[in-house]
Amino acid sequence: DIVMTQSPFSLAVSEGEMVTINCKSSQSLLSSGNQKNYLAWYQQKPGQSPKLLIYYASTRQSGVPDRFIGSGSGTDFTLTISDVQAEDLADYYCLQHYSYPYTFGAGTKLELK
Amino acid sequence: QVQLQQSGAELVKPGSSVKISCKASGYTFTSYDMHWIKQQPGNGLEWIGWIYPGNGNTKYNQKFNGKATLTADKSSSTAYMQLSSLTSEDSAVYFCARPWTTRGWFAYWGQGTLVTVSS
Numbered sequence: 001d002i003v004m005t006q007s008p009f010s011l012a013v014s015e016g017e018m019v020t021i022n023c024k025s026s027q028s029l030l031s032s033g034n035q036k037n038y039l040a041w042y043q044q045k046p047g048q049s050p051k052l053l054i055y056y057a058s059t060r061q062s063g064v065p066d067r068f069i070g071s072g073s074g075t076d077f078t079l080t081i082s083d084v085q086a087e088d089l090a091d092y093y094c095l096q097h098y099s100y101p102y103t104f105g106a107g108t109k110l111e112l113k
Numbered sequence: 114q115v116q117l118q119q120s121g122a123e124l125v126k127p128g129s130s131v132k133i134s135c136k137a138s139g140y141t142f143t144s145y146d147m148h149w150i151k152q153q154p155g156n157g158l159e160w161i162g163w164i165y166p167g168n169g170n171t172k173y174n175q176k177f178n179g180k181a182t183l184t185a186d187k188s189s190s191t192a193y194m195q196l197s198s199l200t201s202e203d204s205a206v207y208f209c210a211r212p213w214t215t216r217g218w219f220a221y222w223g224q225g226t227l228v229t230v231s232s
Contacts, residue, residue: 040218049208049222050158056218093158097218101174102148102160 002027002096006105012113013084021079021108023094028074029057031098038098041070041079044091053092054079086112115139117209117223124229125199132195133226135209142190143167145211148219149183149194153205161207164192199230 003026013019029038037057042050052061054070057077069080081088089112094105120134135147149161162173166185173181180203182195196203207226210219 038216038218042219049210049225050219051222052218052220055213095158095218097212097216100172101176104158104160107157 001101002029002099002103004094004096004103004105006094006108008108009106010109010111012111014113015084015086017084018080018082019084019110021081021092021094023072023077023079023105025075025077025096025098027098029077029096029098030074037073037077038096039070039072039077040095040097041068042093042095043088044093050093081110084110115211115221117211117221119207119209119223119226122227122229124231126232127200127230129199130195130197131199131228132193133207133228135192135194135223137190137192137211140211142185143187146215147183147185147192148210148212149181150208150210150219151205152208152225153202161194166190166192196228199228201230204228204230 005024007022011019039057041054043053044050053064053068058070067082071078089110092108096103116138118136123131125131143166146163146165148163151159151161160174161177161181164171164183164185171183185192209223211221213220
C-alpha cells in the first residue's frame with residue numbers, strides 16, 4: 001500500500017498569513033503514461049463531506065479561489081494557502097489515486113491563532 | 114448536476130448488519146465506478162472499495178474484505194454498501210463518492226451516513 005505522510009497535524013494561523021501543508025508518498029504518484037501526478041487535495045469542514053480543491057497535484061478545481069495552490073511531483077507534494085481567510089479554517093487531506101488501495105493523508109487541521 | 118443522496122443515520126447493535134444506500138442522479142449511473150469511504154469520528158479517511166454498476170464488478174481494500182459488500186441497482190441508480198458483524202470499530206460516517214473518470218480523483222461526494230454501533 002502507498003503510505004501518505006501528511007504534515008503538520010495541525011496549524012494555527014492568523015488571517016492573511018500563508019500556510020503550507022505537505023504530503024509525502026511512499027511511492028511515486030507520477031504516471032509514465034500521461035505524466036500526471038495522481039494526487040488530489042480536499043478541504044473538509046465539520047459535518048460536511050470533503051470538497052475537492054486540487055487534482056493532478058496542481059490543477060485547481062473550478063470555483064476554488066486562486067489562493068489555493070498545489071505543487072510537487074513524484075513523491076513530494078505541497079498545498080499552499082496564501083492570504084488565509086476565516087472561511088479556510090477546516091481539515092485538509094491529500095489523496096493518492098495512483099494505485100489500489102487508494103490512501104489518504106492523516107489530515108491537517110487549520111485553526112485560528 | 115451530479116448528486117449523490119445517501120440514506121439516513123443508523124443505530125445498530127453489535128454483531129448485526131446494516132445496509133446503506135447512495136442514490137445517484139444527474140449522470141449515467143452505469144458508466145462510472147462508485148466508491149465508498151469511511152471516516153471514524155475525529156479520524157481521517159479510509160478507502161473501502163468501488164463497484165462498477167455497469168457490470169457489477171467490485172474492488173475492495175483488503176482491510177474491508179468480509180466486512181463490506183458493495184452492490185448496485187441499475188433500475189433505481191442506487192449503490193449499496195452492507196456492513197456485517199458490526200463492532201464499535203465500525204461506528205463511523207460512510208461516504209459514497211464518484212470519480213471524475215476511471216482511476217480519477219473523487220469529484221462528487223454524498224453527504225455521508227452516520228452508522229453508530231451500540232447495544
